[in-house]
Amino acid sequence: DIQLTQSPSFLSASVGDRVTITCRASQGISTYLVWFQQNPGKAPKLLIYAASTLQSGVPSRFSGNGSGTDFTLTISSLQPEDFATYYCHQVDSYPLTFGGGTKVEIK
Amino acid sequence: EGQLVESGGGLVQPGGSLRLSCIASGLSFSSYWMTWVRQVPGRGLEWVANIKQDGSEKHYVDSVKGRFTISRDNAKNSLFLQMDSLRVEDTAVYYCAGGAFNMWGQGTMVTVSS
Numbered sequence: 604d605i606q607l608t609q610s611p612s613f614l615s616a617s618v619g620d621r622v623t624i625t626c627r628a629s630q631g632i633s634t635y636l637v638w639f640q641q642n643p644g645k646a647p648k649l650l651i652y653a654a655s656t657l658q659s660g661v662p663s664r665f666s667g668n669g670s671g672t673d674f675t676l677t678i679s680s681l682q683p684e685d686f687a688t689y690y691c692h693q694v695d696s697y698p699l700t701f702g703g704g705t706k707v708e709i710k
Numbered sequence: 711e712g713q714l715v716e717s718g719g720g721l722v723q724p725g726g727s728l729r730l731s732c733i734a735s736g737l738s739f740s741s742y743w744m745t746w747v748r749q750v751p752g753r754g755l756e757w758v759a760n761i762k763q764d765g766s767e768k769h770y771v772d773s774v775k776g777r778f779t780i781s782r783d784n785a786k787n788s789l790f791l792q793m794d795s796l797r798v799e800d801t802a803v804y805y806c807a808g809g810a811f812n813m814w815g816q817g818t819m820v821t822v823s824s
């Protein structure tokens with residue numbers, strides 16, 4: 604199984620900060636990586652697919668990068684509505700797997 | 711815009727069964743792979759199973775193989791998850807997702823407890 608390791612698991616930041624979350628795969632997955640945002644009690648929301656393609660309607664302050672084993676999700680200027688938990692998800696091979704999540708909280 | 715609505719969750723004893731349903735509206739259901747994802751409250755996401763558009767291909771996480779069965783009825787825009795031999799560790803919120811993960815239901819809670 605492909606393991607996805609997200610770091611950090613928790614980060615504290617302020618509105619306006621630039622934030623980067625890392626997702627490392629245990630083996631190469633090309634660009635078969637998806638990023639989700641989840642708020643408490645809500646379903647996940649798709650942010651980015653194919654590692655770097657922004658889902659329609661998602662603000663341009665979100666960006667994704669990477670291929671192979673190393674991926675990043677960057678929020679260029681953190682907004683109040685961005686305080687949430689973020690998950691990476693590989694869709695390269697079965698069983699599909701998720702990273703452990705990164706909780707972004709207000710400093 | 712498309713909508714997915716899950717139902718069928720509840721409290722069941724270990725070893726029991728439940729059948730989850732996910733009804734789609736406002737989307738071309740038969741065009742999409744469909745997926746079940748679960749989440750223990752306060753914990754991370756776990757992919758459970760998915761099914762191809764015509765039902766000809768199905769995949770499962772190892773922990774549910776032989777116990778859970780995913781199926782679909784395209785004529786009724788419906789996705790199902792038959793869960794047998796339930797264990798305490800299956801307790802979670804179960805979400806259906808589709809359309810390349812850009813559509814999710816609200817989730818249905820499954821509690822396995824004696």
